[in-house]
Amino acid sequence: MNLSDRFRLNEKSIAYEMFDGEVLAVNLETGTYFSLPEVGAHIWSCLLSGMSIGQTAQALTEIYDAPLVDLEKETSNFVSKMRGENLIIPADHVGDAPPVPPTTIGVKKAFNPPEMAIYNDMQDLLLLDPIHEVDEAGWPVLKPGGNQAAEN
Amino acid sequence: MISIPPREYFGKMTEGWLRAEQRGQSSERFYKIANIVVRLQFAGTPLPDLLAPPFAHLELTAKPAQIHQTIRIWDASTTGINMPAAPCGKADFTARGEFRGFHDGRFHAAYQPLSRTLSVFDSERAITVICISDVHQMPSYERAVPFRPVLGWIMPRHDCQLVHAASVGTANGGVLIVGHGGAGKSNTATGSLIDGLSFVSDDFCAVSKNPEPAVHSLYGTCRTHENDWANLPYPKSNPEDPPAEKSLHYLQSYFPGRIVSGFPLLAMLLPRKTGIGLPNLDPAPPASAIVQMSSQSAAMLPDAGGEVLTRLSGMLRNLPSYYLNLGTTPQHIPSLIRGLIEDLTNDRRGTSNVT
Numbered sequence: 379m380n381l382s383d384r385f386r387l388n389e390k391s392i393a394y395e396m397f398d399g400e401v402l403a404v405n406l407e408t409g410t411y412f413s414l415p416e417v418g419a420h421i422w423s424c425l426l427s428g429m430s431i432g433q434t435a436q437a438l439t440e441i442y443d444a445p446l447v448d449l450e451k452e453t454s455n456f457v458s459k460m461r462g463e464n465l466i467i468p469a470d471h472v473g474d475a476p477p478v479p480p481t482t483i484g485v486k487k488a489f490n491p492p493e494m495a496i497y498n499d500m501q502d503l504l505l506l507d508p509i510h511e512v513d514e515a516g517w518p519v520l521k522p523g524g525n526q527a528a529e530n
Numbered sequence: 531m532i533s534i535p536p537r538e539y540f541g542k543m544t545e546g547w548l549r550a551e552q553r554g555q556s557s558e559r560f561y562k563i564a565n566i567v568v569r570l571q572f573a574g575t576p577l578p579d580l581l582a583p584p585f586a587h588l589e590l591t592a593k594p595a596q597i598h599q600t601i602r603i604w605d606a607s608t609t610g611i612n613m614p615a616a617p618c619g620k621a622d623f624t625a626r627g628e629f630r631g632f633h634d635g636r637f638h639a640a641y642q643p644l645s646r647t648l649s650v651f652d653s654e655r656a657i658t659v660i661c662i663s664d665v666h667q668m669p670s671y672e673r674a675v676p677f678r679p680v681l682g683w684i685m686p687r688h689d690c691q692l693v694h695a696a697s698v699g700t701a702n703g704g705v706l707i708v709g710h711g712g713a714g715k716s717n718t719a720t721g722s723l724i725d726g727l728s729f730v731s732d733d734f735c736a737v738s739k740n741p742e743p744a745v746h747s748l749y750g751t752c753r754t755h756e757n758d759w760a761n762l763p764y765p766k767s768n769p770e771d772p773p774a775e776k777s778l779h780y781l782q783s784y785f786p787g788r789i790v791s792g793f794p795l796l797a798m799l800l801p802r803k804t805g806i807g808l809p810n811l812d813p814a815p816p817a818s819a820i821v822q823m824s825s826q827s828a829a830m831l832p833d834a835g836g837e838v839l840t841r842l843s844g845m846l847r848n849l850p851s852y853y854l855n856l857g858t859t860p861q862h863i864p865s866l867i868r869g870l871i872e873d874l875t876n877d878r879r880g881t882s883n884v885t
Contacts (some may be wrong), residue, residue: 393824393836395843397817404839406823409829411821497825516616518623518643 379454381432385425385466392465396423403465411497412463417442418492423455425466431457444489456492463496532629534617536637536650542614543650547573550604550611554876556768560590561831562791564690564746566598572606580665581676584749586782587789589629599684601677602656607664613648614661616641618818627679628832640679640832645672650681658684674751676735682747682831688738690746691841694826697730697745698722698867700876703794704730705721705867706737706745706846707854708819710826714801714856718863725864729781732882737795739845740830746792750782796874797855798846799867809866816851850874 387394394403401414401422414422424434434457435449442449450471460466511519534542550573557578558571563585569609570585572578581603582589606612617639626641638651658680662668672678682692696707696719704727707715720731730745732752738744753776768804784787798819799811824839831838851869856863 393839395817395820395839397815397820397843397847400815400817402817402821402839404825404828406828406835409825411825418793443822444752459883478833487831497822512620515613517613517641517648518644520643 379431379458381435381450381454382430383431383457384428384469385457385461386469387426388464388467394422399443405464410463410499412465413495413497414445417452417490418456421453422460424462425457428469437488438489441487442489443486444503449489452491459494463494503516531622532618532631536632536639538663539614539617540630540650540652540659541636541816543661544602544657546611546614546661547602547659549573550574553611554604554609554646559585560594560597561585561588561593562590562594563588563748564685564688564738564792566690567594567596568684569597569600571600571602573871574608574665576608576665577603577605577662579632579780580668580673580739582781583780584674584676584751586780587750588791589749589789590845592854593614598656598688601660601680601817602658603660603662603677605662605665607666610716611772612661613663626832626834631764633833638679638683638833642672642679644669647672649680652772653683653687654791656687660674669755671776674753674778675749678734681736681828682751682882683833684738686837687842689740690738691838691845692734692748692827692831693823693842694734694738694830695737695823696732697735697747697795698727699793699796700728700868700871701793702871703796704728704745704871706795706797706798706819708736708822709801710822714803714854716752716754717860718799718801718854718856718867720754721860722864722867723752723785723788724862724865726788727864727868728788728793729785730792735792737842737845743795743845743849745795747790747877750789752779752781753777754779795849796878797850797853798872801856804855806859807855807857807858809863810855811852811870814851814853816847816849819851820846829862835877845884 383451391405391407392403393406394401399419401419421434424437431453435453438449439446513519554574556573558569561568577688618629627642632639642762645668649660651658667720676778685692689765696715697704698719707718709715723729730747734750736746755776800814800819820842824842827834827838
């Protein structure tokens, strides 16, 4: 992963909202949801505003008391994690709008590495038996004892 | 790939319903569900007895002047009118029941394979047509929440959102109890009902904001394990339910007046199994409950997408939220909820007095 790499939201699968400085994202295909508090939320905002990894790390130096080289490494690692969870995809085209950096604050905060909590509560609901058979009218026939969605 | 245009497919369903209506005994009933006036039209003798009881607490006694939504249901086994052939190949059925490529902004369709139920909704005309292969074969967990995919489509058109949550309260307002299956929603809701609180839902309900958040009842049912119900003085609604499965109960007949249509929403609770001490509450971020409900909608409701998260966030993000630590004495949970509702009601009154 390079510092010049840019990404955008994987809009096909991911919905998100910002709550009091925390990003909450839902993968609509798997039901998995994600919480990205504080530093992770800043990284999310920077990337989705069009900044590269390097620009994001630079923007974080305005907020956090940490060397740029450390922020570049942590940002890069976190972006890899976001990419691994299919939250973001590479941006082929960079828009004309200037990147929006986080608001600069007077006293810089201590830096803690970004975190991402992953919740898989819904996996059981979605791990249904695939449709193997259909009846003569084309409707799915479930095998006895197969998974049953939403029984609870 | 869809083999027939959605409009044409809806036409086939309407034709099937009209033929079934001629053959079977037909009837209609009216309900106010989340302030939406819904007409249920049944074709097939057994349908009202088996599918109307969950809505008994919402039934209107006279034909209303305005009807917002019409749902037409026929039973193939008793009318002899089969459902049309599938509009797609087997690769196009999704886990949530949709047919890939069918939803065109106006028409929705879903198939529930366990009950072999097909629902097709024309959002422009506000009419849904449903065909059930054999209502007697419908599992009790689907009979507890009839037409769930359809209500999921209808609600957003009336500024509501169907959610997977329980809800109980008092005349002042209530709480939404959010969690995945097995988290303790049903037991908390039924325990609270038995203790004297009003009941809106043990599994699925609707929420809205106009201008304050509110919760609306969809189904006056609960499903419990036999052991949980055995010590209570109420008969099972469906004695034929196998002992190993949860039993379905129609609550309106046991608790008249306490199964309510809804109330203002004061807080959200996230049950947590702690296995120690008395039940108690800890503050929780509202976002946790909102994102859980959005995730569940994405998993369960046909055609649900990212708009659910946006909608719920707009409705509920300022609502107080708490972890409900279940402890080891469930009998104390209803008084804990009652106390919370009282405190939050007093807080609101204090705030409104100040302003």
